[in-house]
Amino acid sequence: MNEHENYTNPTDQLAFIKSVMDDSQKVLADNGTGFILWGFLIMVAGVASLILEYLNLIYLIGWSYIVCVALGWLYMFTVDKKAHKHNIGNPLTKKIINSIWIAVLLAMTMLGFIGTLTETVDVNHISAVLFTTLGIAYYVQGVITGKSWVRNLGFGWWIGACILYFISGIWAGILTAVMMIGLQIIPGFIFRRQWKVRLTED
Amino acid sequence: MNEFNYQQIDDLIHSRIRLAVMATLATMGSASFSIIKENVGATDGNLSVHMRKLEEAGYLSVEKSFIDRKPISVYSLTGKGKSALTLYIQYLENMLPLGTVKD
Numbered sequence: 001m002n003e004h005e006n007y008t009n010p011t012d013q014l015a016f017i018k019s020v021m022d023d024s025q026k027v028l029a030d031n032g033t034g035f036i037l038w039g040f041l042i043m044v045a046g047v048a049s050l051i052l053e054y055l056n057l058i059y060l061i062g063w064s065y066i067v068c069v070a071l072g073w074l075y076m077f078t079v080d081k082k083a084h085k086h087n088i089g090n091p092l093t094k095k096i097i098n099s100i101w102i103a104v105l106l107a108m109t110m111l112g113f114i115g116t117l118t119e120t121v122d123v124n125h126i127s128a129v130l131f132t133t134l135g136i137a138y139y140v141q142g143v144i145t146g147k148s149w150v151r152n153l154g155f156g157w158w159i160g161a162c163i164l165y166f167i168s169g170i171w172a173g174i175l176t177a178v179m180m181i182g183l184q185i186i187p188g189f190i191f192r193r194q195w196k197v198r199l200t201e202d
Numbered sequence: 203m204n205e206f207n208y209q210q211i212d213d214l215i216h217s218r219i220r221l222a223v224m225a226t227l228a229t230m231g232s233a234s235f236s237i238i239k240e241n242v243g244a245t246d247g248n249l250s251v252h253m254r255k256l257e258e259a260g261y262l263s264v265e266k267s268f269i270d271r272k273p274i275s276v277y278s279l280t281g282k283g284k285s286a287l288t289l290y291i292q293y294l295e296n297m298l299p300l301g302t303v304k305d
Contacts, residue, residue, distance in 0.1 A: 010297035016218070017225045017291065023241055024229035088276070091231050199234045200272035 026146040028089035028097065029198045034080055035188030038105075039180050041068040046177060069109055076105070088199065097141050104137040127176045128164035131157045138183075156183045214259050215290045219244050219252045224261065224279065224287045232265075232278035253277065261286055 048064035087094060108130045115121030121129055135157035142151025160179045164172055215221050222242040227233060233241075239249050256262045261283030265276045279287070 010294040013221075014291070014294050014298075017221065020222045020225040020241065021229045024226045024233075027230060027233070027237055027241065029234075029237065088230065088233055088237055090229055196269065196272070198236045198240070199274045199276075200236070200269055 025090045025093055026144070028087070028093055028141075028145045029195045030087050030089075030191050031195045032188040032191030032193075034076070034101070035191060036185055037075055037188075038072050039184035039188060041072050043177065043180055043185075044068055046173065046180075050173065065112065069112070072105075073109070076102070087195075093144060097144060100137050100140050104133055108133050124168040124172075125165055127172060128161045131161035131164065131179065135161065150187070153183050153187055211293060212286055212290050214255065214261070215286060217252065219249065220256055221290075223249075223252060223256060223277075224283065227262070227277060227279045228284065228287055232276050235275050235277070238277065256283070 045065045045068035048068075049061040052058065052060045052064060111121055111129055111133065112126060115129070116123045116126055135154040137154075138157060139151055139154025142148060142154060157179065160175060160183070164175060167175070215224055219242055222244075223238055226238055226241045230237075235249070235253070238253075239246065242249060244252070253262065257264060259282075260280055262277050263280050265278075267274055267276070
């Protein structure tokens with residue numbers, strides 16, 4: 001872009017401003033910590049539940065999830081709120097995406113605990129139900145920010161969820177772990193890396 | 203269609219790069235140097251010169267900090283900058299023939 005290459009036509013100049021503003025609306029640099037932490041906590045809860053099952057302490061499995069999910073929410077309302085000031089993007093875009101994530105995580109918490117406690121959701125296929133919901137947040141974030149790879153993560157969650165509706169036991173556990181690493185933790189690190197690159201100067 | 207009257211226009215914003223910087227910041231609220239560069243499509247050196255001009259005019263404010271020992275500069279529009287951009291857009295709209303500006 002050349003400094004002296006100015007538009008002399010007000011219509012073009014207004015169109016130029018609009019196009020720059022449209023491009024700016026899609027920009028979002030998330031630090032990825034939330035993705036990494038939630039993925040890590042669910043992995044910890046999953047491993048803990050396997051150990052507790054092995055030790056015949058099945059009644060404690062629910063508690064391992066309660067503790068991990070509570071830690072996740074505690075993070076959301078403390079550290080994550082402060083970290084948000086470093087997430088760069090259009091305020092409305094940030095608000096929409098943040099609201100979607102809060103809504104999806106709240107829905108997942110309700111399905112995971114109240115749904116299974118009341119036995120309205122089958123505990124053996126809870127991952128399938130949760131991942132169906134989780135896919136929505138990734139899909140919407142990808143569409144709003146114009147990142148097709150993030151949108152495709154949503155499809156990844158939905159495809160995995162479809163498989164999880166048909167399987168249970170150890171294979172379901174393995175698939176859940178693979179999805180949590182591949183579709184949650186690794187993307188979290190990618191977000192973090194991109195955020196650092198976009199914020200810092202060489 | 204009317205042509206610009208260069209006597210009346212804010213020359214500081216009229217430059218395409220500076221206008222793009224102002225429009226980016228007006229939409230995003232605040233942005234790092236790298237994000238502005240990505241959105242505007244300018245080189246580091248060229249953008250730095252324009253950013254400095256806007257900063258010297260009091261249109262931009264900058265907050266410098268560090269992440270993992272790397273410096274970050276987060277820019278935002280000042281009240282003066284927002285008013286200047288609003289006036290500039292109003293001026294452009296006034297230049298258009300009647301009935302061409304849609305709500």
